[in-house]
Amino acid sequence: MNDHEIFELEDVVLQEGATLRHARLAYKTFGTLNEDKSNAIVYPTWYSGRHWENEWLIGEGMALDPNEYFIIIPNMLGNGVSSSPSNTPPPYDNARFPHVTLYDNVGVQHRLVTEHFGIEKLALVTGWSMGAQQTYQWAVSYPDMVERMLPFCGSSKTSRHNFVFLEGVKAALTADDAFKNGWYDEQPIKGLRSMARVYAGWGFSQAFYWDEVYKEKLGFSSLEDFLVGFWEGFFLDGRDANNLLAMLWTWQNGDVGKTPGFDGDHVRALGAIKAKAIVMPAEKDLYFPPEDEEYAVGHMTNAEAELRVIPGVWGHFAGGGLNPEDTEFIDNGLKELLDS
Amino acid sequence: MNDHEIFELEDVVLQEGATLRHARLAYKTFGTLNEDKSNAIVYPTWYSGRHWENEWLIGEGMALDPNEYFIIIPNMLGNGVSSSPSNTPPPYDNARFPHVTLYDNVGVQHRLVTEHFGIEKLALVTGWSMGAQQTYQWAVSYPDMVERMLPFCGSSKTSRHNFVFLEGVKAALTADDAFKNGWYDEQPIKGLRSMARVYAGWGFSQAFYWDEVYKEKLGFSSLEDFLVGFWEGFFLDGRDANNLLAMLWTWQNGDVGKTPGFDGDHVRALGAIKAKAIVMPAEKDLYFPPEDEEYAVGHMTNAEAELRVIPGVWGHFAGGGLNPEDTEFIDNGLKELLDS
Numbered sequence: 001m002n003d004h005e006i007f008e009l010e011d012v013v014l015q016e017g018a019t020l021r022h023a024r025l026a027y028k029t030f031g032t033l034n035e036d037k038s039n040a041i042v043y044p045t046w047y048s049g050r051h052w053e054n055e056w057l058i059g060e061g062m063a064l065d066p067n068e069y070f071i072i073i074p075n076m077l078g079n080g081v082s083s084s085p086s087n088t089p090p091p092y093d094n095a096r097f098p099h100v101t102l103y104d105n106v107g108v109q110h111r112l113v114t115e116h117f118g119i120e121k122l123a124l125v126t127g128w129s130m131g132a133q134q135t136y137q138w139a140v141s142y143p144d145m146v147e148r149m150l151p152f153c154g155s156s157k158t159s160r161h162n163f164v165f166l167e168g169v170k171a172a173l174t175a176d177d178a179f180k181n182g183w184y185d186e187q188p189i190k191g192l193r194s195m196a197r198v199y200a201g202w203g204f205s206q207a208f209y210w211d212e213v214y215k216e217k218l219g220f221s222s223l224e225d226f227l228v229g230f231w232e233g234f235f236l237d238g239r240d241a242n243n244l245l246a247m248l249w250t251w252q253n254g255d256v257g258k259t260p261g262f263d264g265d266h267v268r269a270l271g272a273i274k275a276k277a278i279v280m281p282a283e284k285d286l287y288f289p290p291e292d293e294e295y296a297v298g299h300m301t302n303a304e305a306e307l308r309v310i311p312g313v314w315g316h317f318a319g320g321g322l323n324p325e326d327t328e329f330i331d332n333g334l335k336e337l338l339d340s
Numbered sequence: 341m342n343d344h345e346i347f348e349l350e351d352v353v354l355q356e357g358a359t360l361r362h363a364r365l366a367y368k369t370f371g372t373l374n375e376d377k378s379n380a381i382v383y384p385t386w387y388s389g390r391h392w393e394n395e396w397l398i399g400e401g402m403a404l405d406p407n408e409y410f411i412i413i414p415n416m417l418g419n420g421v422s423s424s425p426s427n428t429p430p431p432y433d434n435a436r437f438p439h440v441t442l443y444d445n446v447g448v449q450h451r452l453v454t455e456h457f458g459i460e461k462l463a464l465v466t467g468w469s470m471g472a473q474q475t476y477q478w479a480v481s482y483p484d485m486v487e488r489m490l491p492f493c494g495s496s497k498t499s500r501h502n503f504v505f506l507e508g509v510k511a512a513l514t515a516d517d518a519f520k521n522g523w524y525d526e527q528p529i530k531g532l533r534s535m536a537r538v539y540a541g542w543g544f545s546q547a548f549y550w551d552e553v554y555k556e557k558l559g560f561s562s563l564e565d566f567l568v569g570f571w572e573g574f575f576l577d578g579r580d581a582n583n584l585l586a587m588l589w590t591w592q593n594g595d596v597g598k599t600p601g602f603d604g605d606h607v608r609a610l611g612a613i614k615a616k617a618i619v620m621p622a623e624k625d626l627y628f629p630p631e632d633e634e635y636a637v638g639h640m641t642n643a644e645a646e647l648r649v650i651p652g653v654w655g656h657f658a659g660g661g662l663n664p665e666d667t668e669f670i671d672n673g674l675k676e677l678l679d680s
Contacts, residue, residue, distance in 0.1 A: 207631070
């Protein structure tokens with residue numbers, strides 16, 4: 001997929017101390033920036049997602065309408081399109097790729113938006129999962145720049161339980177000897193498939209499996225067909241073990257309180273948000289449960305923020321664009337927010 | 341631990357077709373069988389549990405009072421104390437241990453209870469998790485024998501989601517090359533530890549981790565200390581990889597509908613239960629959620645059955661004897677049921 005642009009970041013000094021040299025931010029845009037540069041939307045990617053896997057939320061007649069808005073999808077660092085373990089030359093290559101935070105990601109996105117496009121205000125930042133985490137980070141890092149935000153199925157701080165879920169994912173991937181501590185020549189296939197099986201129980205809700213929604217709505221012929229065809233296929237689709245682990249670190253360490261100036265105070269960071277917000281967890285999301293987002297909204301005391309739960313059985317993948325009803329729910333929220 | 345008795349089963353023809361020769365059922369009893377043999381309770385073990393890990397629910401003044409009842413704890417086949425991959429001589433040893441169903445387990449327990457003790461009625465069958473699954477199986481296999489049942493944090497049929505959760509656990513364990521398809525000389529430590537990390541996110545609820553209950557109530561010094569000290573320690577405590585996989589197969593294939601005579605009809609099997617029942621899922625159990633048990637109770641049309649949810653944040657481990665409040669809740673239910 002070469003349908004994207006590259007913003008040359010040159011040297012990026014990361015929050016954890018390393019310098020990522022000749023770093024590159026890959027992005028794709030939709031629509032046209034208007035004259036007063038007031039119609040820009042940033043829509044970051046999610047864990048392992050690439051820009052083309054975000055496009056389902058963009059389209060004519062939808063909230064993210066390219067006829068009306070200039071939509072930028074920046075690829076998260078580590079996702080294999082922007083600078084990542086798999087595409088960075090030595091010495092910061094592969095298992096030596098440095099730790100990257102959400103703050104770092106949003107920092108380089110901010111450079112793209114301001115230096116390259118000369119944009120001073122964003123009409124909206126939105127995203128799914130780690131894209132939602134980047135949305136929160138945008139609103140905390142640049143409170144005067146983000147006018148609206150709609151994080152869906154994410155959080156402002158990775159909860160301990162979410163951290164533990166990711167520990168299981170990581171352990172399953174790295175249990176494979178073929179992983180070789182990250183110095184493999186071939187992908188650790190057994191580890192990637194194990195990771196997929198671990199992920200499968202978390203990505204969708206208990207009720208999703210009880211109702212066999214993977215058959216009726218997604219067209220898989222059996223439970224095992226879903227585990228192999230959807231889940232194993234997902235992690236084998238051009239995804240790289242070190243990239244997955246780099247993004248996993250970013251996720252596990254997600255916390256807007258780590259933004260410079262807040263001294264680790266997550267609640268104070270939430271209080272700095274000024275963007276008008278609709279916060280959308282999914283009812284049965286097993287690792288970003290609605291109560292965590294209710295907590296966050298309760299601390300966005302400086303913003304007009306509403307909690308609006310996506311109903312239904314799709315769990316975390318309510319935000320994945322697979323279910324038209326959930327997509328419509330999110331799209332309606334985006335329309336309402338953009339019109340306000 | 342040699343504080344148990346062995347019932348020599350001799351040849352056991354299993355539901356899936358194999359014959360387990362010279363099979364042994366290990367059990368421990370508490371209290372004294374009364375003259376009319378009316379005070380017997382069967383209390384099976386759970387996934388990976390051994391009889392001594394059931395004892396927390398037994399004691400003077402508790403429902404399971406040895407002064408009043410004759411309590412039998414049979415060790416589940418595969419748990420390393422009864423016949424298991426780790427203790428069965430060739431050719432059915434280790435990775436070749438045959439598939440054992442819950443029906444098989446209850447069948448050999450029934451032989452112990454009737455042939456060895458001459459008991460014709462059971463005042464109660466109760467158990468946690470897979471112990472709850474065996475409780476259901478008792479009530480379906482021997483409906484005229486089981487007077488009362490109190491399955492806690494379990495199910496009558498392993499749900500698809502529960503199956504998928506176990507796929508992740510299995511994948512993490514077997515991803516370790518040291519597992520050698522089950523023909524290891526040393527335990528696959530990396531796999532066992534990976535399995536533990538996967539399990540960690542499932543065993544307790546999101547809220548349990550949010551509230552750091554592992555610190556306050558269990559005395560662990562940090563999240564990582566809990567993951568290593570509790571979870572990794574748990575799976576390294578004399579547990580064997582093939583044993584864990586044997587019991588995992590039993591669990592994944594749990595379904596009272598597979599009892600001979602019901603032709604796979606789970607609902608009809610539930611309808612055959614006559615035992616007076618209190619069914620106790622835990623509010624935030626992530627793999628045996630309350631709605632599944634509500635469904636089961638709704639189909640126990642031939643029994644006086646009540647759904648009673650254990651409240652709180654402990655998730656599946658509400659039934660593990662670690663939290664005094666949950667233990668009291670279960671114990672009170674048992675008292676009420678035994679007095680009725």
